[in-house]
Amino acid sequence: MKKKTIVLCAALLSTLLVTASPAALADVDNLLKDTSFELKLPPDQGGWILFDESMFSKDEAHSGSQSMFNWGFSRSVPYPPYFVGTVSGSFQEFPADPGSRWRMTGYGATPTGLRGTPAFGIVQVSFFDALGNDLGTVETAGNTKPLARTSNKVNSQTPVGEWIFLDTGIATAPAGTATIQAFTLYVDFSGSDISQGVYFDDLSLCALKDDSTCKSI
Ligand SMILES: [Ca+2]
Secondary structure, eight states, X not given: OHHHHHHHHHHHHHHHHHHHSHHHHHTTTBOXXXXXXXXXXXXXXXXXXXXXSEEEESSOXXXXXXXXXXXXXXXXXXXXXXXEOEEXXXXXEEEOOTTOEEEEEEEEEOSSOOOSSSEEEEEEEEEEOTTOOBOOOTTTOSTTSOSSEEOOOBOTTSOTTOOEEEEEEEEEOOTTOOEEEEXXXXXXXXXXXXXXXXXXXXXXXXXXXTTOOOXXX
8 A cells, every 4th residue: 555655646746747847838828739840730630731832841840850841933924023923831720809919939941041032931820700801910900001910031131041030929819800820931922933932840829818928939
């Protein structure tokens, strides 16, 4: 009996230690699944939904051995606007209430250097109503401003091979919000006539609490 008690205590202590570890605390408010793209979790299990030229990749990684690669081929054409653009990416969707505040972060890199402009990689949050209409954010909605809240960019000025911290800052859901979508995106309207893109890894989407903190960031 005594031995059994000791074993139980050891198991309990082990559980407490795991619960209190920094790693466990770090992920507590990150809603995204497969944040480091190591699991290749399918969409029906809450994983990333890929569109256009997007793929899990083992070529680059900020942590682990895999990342998300969004890429495209923007070609030049002999008529206005003289290019054909491309937008590729991945996203996950979650329920969201009007007035809720969000922040998305991650890391982006390009191993070869992006050519031309505009050609860039970002993370982005977008809010939608129950009918799927894109509402923008309280900070950005309006006729003269982009609908989405976007991060700083990986572009032709980004040092080759360096992982850049991407951050949307805080975005507030407007009236009527039902869902939020969190994206990795590669946008290329450069007409550079080459295949190029951006790798993403270690993403976080946090719903801010009253103290405006995100433990996952
Ligand atoms: Ca990874």
